[in-house]
Amino acid sequence: MxxxxxxGNKASTKPFNLNDIPxxxxxxxxxxxxxxxxxxxxxxxxxxxxxxxxxxxxxPPKVVLIKGDEVKRMSPDERNIAAHIKKxxxxxxxxxxxxxxxxxxxxxxxxEELLREIGQRYEIYYLREDGxxxxxxxxxIHNPLFIIGDHLGLLAEQEKVVMSYAKxxxxxxxxxxxxEQCVVICNYVLDKFGR
Amino acid sequence: MxxxxxxGNKASTKPFNLNDIPxxxxxxxxxxxxxxxxxxxxxxxxxxxxxxxxxxxxxPPKVVLIKGDEVKRMSPDERNIAAHIKKxxxxxxxxxxxxxxxxxxxxxxxxEELLREIGQRYEIYYLREDGxxxxxxxxxIHNPLFIIGDHLGLLAEQEKVVMSYAKxxxxxxxxxxxxEQCVVICNYVLDKFGR
Numbered sequence: 001m002x003x004x005x006x007x008g009n010k011a012s013t014k015p016f017n018l019n020d021i022p023x024x025x026x027x028x029x030x031x032x033x034x035x036x037x038x039x040x041x042x043x044x045x046x047x048x049x050x051x052x053x054x055x056x057x058x059x060p061p062k063v064v065l066i067k068g069d070e071v072k073r074m075s076p077d078e079r080n081i082a083a084h085i086k087k088x089x090x091x092x093x094x095x096x097x098x099x100x101x102x103x104x105x106x107x108x109x110x111x112e113e114l115l116r117e118i119g120q121r122y123e124i125y126y127l128r129e130d131g132x133x134x135x136x137x138x139x140x141i142h143n144p145l146f147i148i149g150d151h152l153g154l155l156a157e158q159e160k161v162v163m164s165y166a167k168x169x170x171x172x173x174x175x176x177x178x179x180e181q182c183v184v185i186c187n188y189v190l191d192k193f194g195r
Numbered sequence: 196m197x198x199x200x201x202x203g204n205k206a207s208t209k210p211f212n213l214n215d216i217p218x219x220x221x222x223x224x225x226x227x228x229x230x231x232x233x234x235x236x237x238x239x240x241x242x243x244x245x246x247x248x249x250x251x252x253x254x255p256p257k258v259v260l261i262k263g264d265e266v267k268r269m270s271p272d273e274r275n276i277a278a279h280i281k282k283x284x285x286x287x288x289x290x291x292x293x294x295x296x297x298x299x300x301x302x303x304x305x306x307e308e309l310l311r312e313i314g315q316r317y318e319i320y321y322l323r324e325d326g327x328x329x330x331x332x333x334x335x336i337h338n339p340l341f342i343i344g345d346h347l348g349l350l351a352e353q354e355k356v357v358m359s360y361a362k363x364x365x366x367x368x369x370x371x372x373x374x375e376q377c378v379v380i381c382n383y384v385l386d387k388f389g390r
Contacts, residue, residue: 042371151236173386178236
């Protein structure tokens with residue numbers, strides 16, 4: 001399995017206008033990260049799951065989970081993925097996972113609650129520009145959860161929680177690139193090293 | 196300079212509905228490829244230009260050119276980039292480049308006409324799964340134009356034209372990935388090797 005956790009510090013936690021996806025707290029970044037994690041040409045990576053932690057108003061925190069081996073009728077364009085998230089946000093989320101539709105789940109969890117629940121299942125790698133080059137350790141990566149910030153990065157208190165679970169801080173580029181580009185490079189490097 | 200030519204075999208050549216970007220001949224692939232070529236976190240790569248060759252109905256062929264060092268008011272979400280392309284498609288295109296707005300140009304050119312015009316300016320690399328690993332030759336790449344197909348790939352007659360200009364066929368992945376993922380990996384590898 002490969003897993004990704006994308007943190008949207010301003011991403012909307014209620015249904016939003018599909019004609020203004022960036023206006024929903026940069027939900028476009030979340031949508032593109034999900035697309036790049038899951039999709040290849042004419043298919044979905046069945047061994048990938050993506051957690052999107054949405055921390056914008058009015059009901060933070062919420063987590064939307066998408067499982068590649070279950071999800072149906074999803075396509076890689078932003079609007080399609082946004083529509084799935086919108087549907088998840090219309091449900092009354094609680095601390096237990098609720099199934100929105102095949103392969104899509106929603107729950108009300110903070111980053112601390114989420115990592116307390118799932119942190120033991122994965123090798124957790126926090127992606128940050130000043131981390132160790134992912135290619136140096138790629139051969140040893142096993143069942144990773146990559147944690148990636150949005151355009152705002154991670155806040156200090158989020159980093160503290162993440163670091164208490166993280167195996168290592170990894171970098172995928174010396175320049176500051178977009179979240180979805182980090183996702184593509186993680187997949188590229190893991191594919192290349194046969195992980 | 197780094198340049199990309201994305202070929203959209205069905206991509207619309209007239210203004211289209213921004214609420215159904217995939218319905219415009221998979222214009223979403225074109226938009227994502229442009230976004231991934233140009234944008235980094237909080238910025239645009241000024242040394243990148245992207246040619247989008249649109250070959251769908253009703254007025255093929257058209258080429259939209261976006262120059263990273265000139266373009267303004269563009270953001271990486273699909274709808275924003277689609278709106279720029281839509282504006283370009285509303286103009287009466289001719290064989291000469293017409294300026295749509297700062298950094299965006301449109302012309303009526305086939306792949307043969309386009310490569311005849313610009314082919315000598317670049318080292319042309321055709322991206323195909325069975326090509327040579329891009330990392331093997333990355334150090335020697337200079338002023339590249341990467342040619343990338345959409346979900347349909349290149350047709351036989353297009354490949355023939357491309358191969359008459361191409362320096363080499365390169366591969367960025369052993370698995371069949373999406374056009375915009377190829378773009379991200381090209382940027383990643385060139386960044387890594389300082390090209």
